[in-house]
Amino acid sequence: MFTPVMFASVLPEILILILAVILLCVEPFWKEDQRRNAGWLTAGGLFLIIIVSLLFGQPGEPIAVFGNMIRFDWLGFFFKILFMFAAAATALLLMDHEKAGQRGEAYLLLLASLLGMNLMAVSADLIMLYLAIETASIPLYVLSGFLLADDRSTEAGFKYLLFGTLASTIMLYGFSLIFGFAGTTNIYMLSQLFTSGDISVLLAFSVFALVIVGLGFKLAIVPFQFWAPDVYQGSPTPVAGFLSTASKAAGFAVVIRFFFVAFPSFAPSWTLIFAALAAITMTVGNLLAISQTNIKRLLAYSSIAHAGYALIGVVAFSQLGAASVVFYLAAYIATNLLAFGVVMAFSRITGLEEIQDYAGMSRRNPWLGLMMLAAFLSLAGMPPFGGFVSKVFVFAAGVQAGYTWLVVVGILNSIIGVYYYLNAMKFVYLYRMPNEDEENHPIPLTRPYAIALALLALGVILVGTVFAPWFSWSDAAALNLF
């Protein structure tokens, strides 16, 4: 029966659908040069939705709705807010993209993918989950290959599509195994069935392996990361930013719910797998990032590494662990989008993406330099930016759970991170353009960029300084898992 709670539980999704419909209806009437206004509409609409959801859509006690398909709780809700924030920022960044910004369908695809991610965060059933993942992924395949004239973009789209479908197929096979043995697809009922002893460790391991392959692709963790640099480099920059943040966070939302809820009794085995993956991911991501010369590839490897840090919280398998992952992702989404935003703003004017092209950037636009500084320092884990606090929380969870060795690996990795992030900043602040005439080569920011970057920078700093509200939300999200 349809109750007000059911309505509240999908309120954001309903509103997103309405927004999409409005967009569809309005867009054909706009002239070519007005179509970028779709970005204002999307971003403004999404911010409105965020406000409305916060006012009317807050979950109370966790509750299963729609025939146990959807779980209405803080975990899902907080992730949804994060996704919508990321999508809104991405929409703003898309607006002045030379090729994609003028086309309404880009925003539409973004909204479609957002819808899928929102559902990923709340799915309580494997079937629902799979559908959500596909809903989120397919628009992204299209978006990555959106620039048909650009070989790289086409290659990115195709590559993403191939690997993505392969990975989800493997994951689906894992799901089917679960269903075969448990006879149910409801995540919340699995935990009772899968008590250890009833099922052989070997089988459990193979299930985990299959699911982790699928989700690992989403998270872009080693060894399922190989697509990421190429796809990020080829896709339109805002889309790459969205891929590296919201899409990754959606993967984590699934990981947390799936493993924490369905397999607590197998925790020792899967935490071990994740611990190993986290260590490898951080190390490989950071080491490969050192030698990158392309800024987008650098960010790609750095985002791989960040998935590794976040996994420490998953490995901790505790309330604090889950909360710290969520918090980490909140900080990471703002930070990484900021970084990609700066890259977008820079390459829009200059058309360049190599790190060495950033020489003299802070003289060409001091504000953009500062934004990049904030983003990179946050990625490096320096206060007062979000990256510091979130890393500390994740490490704290790791130490609490006794994974000190993993924390030490994380720390060693963040040192490598400091090295290459600061090395990139060296170009921005220290070096100069070949003929030292930065004054004649300014980098103007259009209004959408100014708003998006300011918003994101504010987010990075707010998460890093006034962290209590965000952490209490993360904590509320984690509380529902145990």
Added chain:
Amino acid sequence: MNFPILSIITFLPFVAAVIMLMMPADRKTEIRGVALATAVIDLLLAGWMYLQYLLGDMNGYQFIETYNWLPALGISLKFGVDGMSAPLVLLTGIVMVTGVLISWGVYDEEHHISAGIQDRPREFFAFLFLLAGGVFGVFVSLDLFMLFFFYEIAVFPMYLLIAIWGWVKTREYAAMKLTLYLFIGSVVALVGALAMYWTQYTNTGVLSFDMLLMEKAGFSAAFQYAWFLPVFFGFAVLGGIWPFHNWSPDGHVAAPTAVSMFHAGVLMKLGAFAALRVGIMLLPEGAKQWAWLVMAFAGVAVVYGAFIAFVQTDLKYMIGFSSVSHMGLVVLGVSTLNHDGLVGAGVQMFSHGVMTALFFAVTGMIYDRSHTRQIPELGGMMKALPFAGVGFIIGGLVSMGMPGFSGFVAEFPIFMGVWGRQWLVAVIASISIIITAAYIMIAIRRVFFGPMPEKLEGHISPITALDKIAIFTLCSCMVIIGIFPAVMVPMVEKGVENILRLLGGA
């Protein structure tokens, strides 16, 4: 709630940094004015705070402010000063004001002088103030999490300040080396801090980063033995302790003048202070267990630093290594874990801060005019820059530990403290006094006296009134403390009493 003086002192530089960033880049004079005004206000507040503490009963932590920041994890913004940190807050204020004065800048086409900061002063002062705010934060934080928070804030602007405005030849290398060393040190200490945090939770059920609570957490002896070294040395890296001192002279040399002043004057104190506050005060048993090792390292630092300084020809390298030597004395004093040694360490932190700030200020003035720091290429500066020369000589006397100046007031008790532990170390470390006297005297003679090299004739323009104010401020601090130790020592003593109480009266 009283007047929140500590938060104002700490956050004012951050606010000023943001304000400066908002100002148009070409309004250089106005930007400098904002910087100076902020620094002066901060110094006045710090001075007022210092006097209040000194004239009050000097008991325990004062001016305490607590704001719950993240109750779920027991993180609070808890500020307070005791006898150990109050002088350091004052020191930071002094270095901040003098650093701004020195960086004000003179641009003189005729004499080829470009002193101070001419390139992007807006960003320079903003980053410098972020650094200053971080430093204040560490000194006043009573919450371990916030201590780390501010500690890291103090680290990263260093990279930019050195890399952007530093000495062209080595700045990139030095800045990266410095940042990596400090970052490694601090994150190693961070792991220790997290371990302490959870152990406290296990022991007492209290989930809090409040260091005053952690003092009572009852860490087991085994736990303290294991974690003392990472925590202490993690912080002590910033204190320039041998054998992790390597970043420090390179950083000094590469940094612009004001940053060298901050670096040697305040930042290295940050390491020693945090090592004391977190390492010794929270893990007293571990401290007792490992004091011999710390003492050995510090003893080596003292003598080795002095010898290396002796053979330097670059003035800044010489001062840089002398800082290693003098900070070694601080750690040596700390490692004694007795009244005299700790008092000496506390005073030495202040004394050395003021002294090296002065050294670097004068060196900067000379370099800006002569474009060389090589001691053999300099000479006759006393005639051209008499005020700076006298300042440098006073700094030199302090460095040598000459009585009547703050250096003696600080070093004497340190050596006494060491006597109380291990007389052999005192004897060996005292060699450094002679070496220091030798290199300081030689440097003073070569740089300030003797004939001026021909190519420098006519290029050495007089220093500005602002420079003189800075030199005078720094010198007067050293002389006043040297003649009247009572203006600082009783305060430090109170702080030491607290530490000794934690150490169980050892």
Added chain:
Amino acid sequence: MDFLNTHLLILILFLPTIAALVMLFLPGGETKLIRWFAFCASLIPFGLTVYLWNNFDPNATGFQFQNTYPWYEALNSSLHLGVDGISLSMVLLTTLLTPLAILASFSVTDRVKAYMMLFLFLETGMLGVFMSLDLLIFFVFWEIGLVPMYFLINQWGSANKDYASLKFMIYTMGGSLGLLLAVQMLGVLFGTYDLVVLYERWNSLDAGSILLGMPVHTVKTIAFWAFTIAFAIKVPVWPFHTWLPDAHTEAPTAGSMLLAGVLLKLGAYGFLRIVLPFYPLEAKIFAGALAFLAVAAIVFGAFAAYGQTDFKRLVAYSSINHMGFVVLGIAAAGLAAGTADAHIAMNGAVLQMFNHGLSAAGMFFLVGVIYERTHTRNLEEFGGLFPLVPVYGGILIFMSMASLGLPGLNGFVSEFLVVRGAYPVLKVYTAISMIGLLFTGAYILKGIAKVLHGPENEHWAHGEHKLTEINTREIFVVVPLMVLILVIGIWPAWILEVINKAVVALF
């Protein structure tokens, strides 16, 4: 007047510093004003010292005019001042010589203000050592005195000043390093630096107890040598004397006056104030060694002086020779502690300190007078000056005789007392030192002969090199010294009675 009486010592101590600080605000170009200001300022402490001398009760034991001011409370160190007979005579010597040295340096024209300020700082430093009854304060002033002296030599010295000043600094700092460590050790052991307290506690130490992980006598031996070497370098005792000829030779005239007149006394004073009271036992055991060094200083000092061709170097080595007697007296007193011989030797030693202060200052001044006129110190270039400058010649002979130990002048009195006291206990050493005395006569006569006698020196008689006679100002410098030399030579009792009481109290 009451304030004056209660704060006499601290006034004497810090008036020169205050004067120096006031001078900072005088215009640098007004050299005349600065000179007279410095001179007058230095006369005030002298006047106060005379007042002090008159109010000093020679019959009372212990320290008089004691003042205590808080200083470094954390270390239980306070500015504790006080004088007994020994220190009083040294204070008198210092406050007397400083105005004379300032008067002597009226001929300095280079950076007069800084020069005069350094002299006044130097005076405070020296006075502080003699007055302090707190070990830490003693050390503080001991070190402070070095700095002005270093700069005086380094800035206003002659050709080889860089080398000489650095050597001076490093030697004396090296010496004071031992002092520093020993002071610290005492401070750690007793928790106080007050000499009066330390005297009592130190000697009542239980011989069987363990200090710093070592038996008491080991600790005492180490500390004894640390102190002894520090003071021996300052005196200087052979073989630690090599800094002295360089420093003296290169220092400006007035600097040499104070260096020889007062600074060398600091070392000997340290022996009296610290080594002998603290280490009567060690002093006895090692008296032989000390006497050996003293005799070596006497003999080698005399030989070395004889071998010099530089007039100033000759006088410098003579200081080593004369200070050897002081140390000999101290060694004898240490060996014979408690007997009349000891008192005699000690009286002689203290008086010798005072006397050498007068005669060495005079000699260096006279060397300076002739150097200023001829710009050479080479004895070979002099000769036959007596007819040209008869007044100067007469004064020089007078001073030399005092230095030689001619009966009727002060040197004889003190050296006789030392030898008289030392002979019963240190027969061989005393006998050898007599050989040194013989050579003292030889080198002094050689000096006089080379400078004054011989056929009239044509080079200095005419033209641009014409030697001018000693002027009035310079006579004013040297006359007070001559008067005192004569007075002590004829009637030493007035000063010996002040010294004697303190010496007897010491043992």
